[in-house]
Amino acid sequence: MRKKIVAGNWKMNNTIDEGLQLTSEIASMVVDEVANDAIVVLAPPYIHLTKVKQLIGTTKNMYLSAQNCNEQASGAYTGEISVPMLVSVGAEYVILGHSERREYFNENNKQLAAKVDACLANGLTPIFCCGESLETREGGDFIAFVCQQIKESLFHLSKEDFSKIVIAYEPIWAIGTGMTASSDQAQEMHAALRGYIAEQYGNDIADNTSILYGGSCKPDNAAELFACSDVDGGLIGGASLKSRDFVDIVKSF
């Protein structure tokens, strides 16, 4: 059975005090209110990781993620953070290839393949983001475009390694715009990705790969999106900054 996951990508938001307040609120609501078996992942900025981890503690089903990593293990890369460093502060996941990283920091599929390898070599689970721009969607070849992202960054992996990957489909036109993909649009892409993974790795692995949806996912649309047979949860931006909204999304399965 593939895992249901809701991950909160805080992006470049929250001071340390704000981030710890948000974490405490989420952790206590998760304990008090969440009855399903969803995995909750918080992805704060790097400098918050250690303290957020302390607050999460051993809260059932709560995990810590970074928003990025460098593919090198160590060395003269001023300002960068390596995978062993993330592991050393207790991170379990890392978001890779977010469209904002691709757009503003020129990350490409080949570099992301190296980041994926670094994570897997150190036991960190990549949440690998993919997704098309509005222009690509309107051009009609959006499924092929997103499949190509997966192929170039992930299909070099062995079956064993691929089975550790979480995928997040985030159409760029839906991120932060309030214009969410319809459940039909999300299901269409998720089913296509699962089919493409099945062609490469077989049905067993494809069936067990969690594919999350991201892009203006909110409490009022999460249930409809999560009800799609190939949508296994969400990668949440704006709504992950409000504890009530985020936990309501977690409760939407």
Ligand code: 13P
């Ligand atoms: P929003 O939920 O703010 O649209 O952001 C989605 C996202 O980019 C999560 O990684």
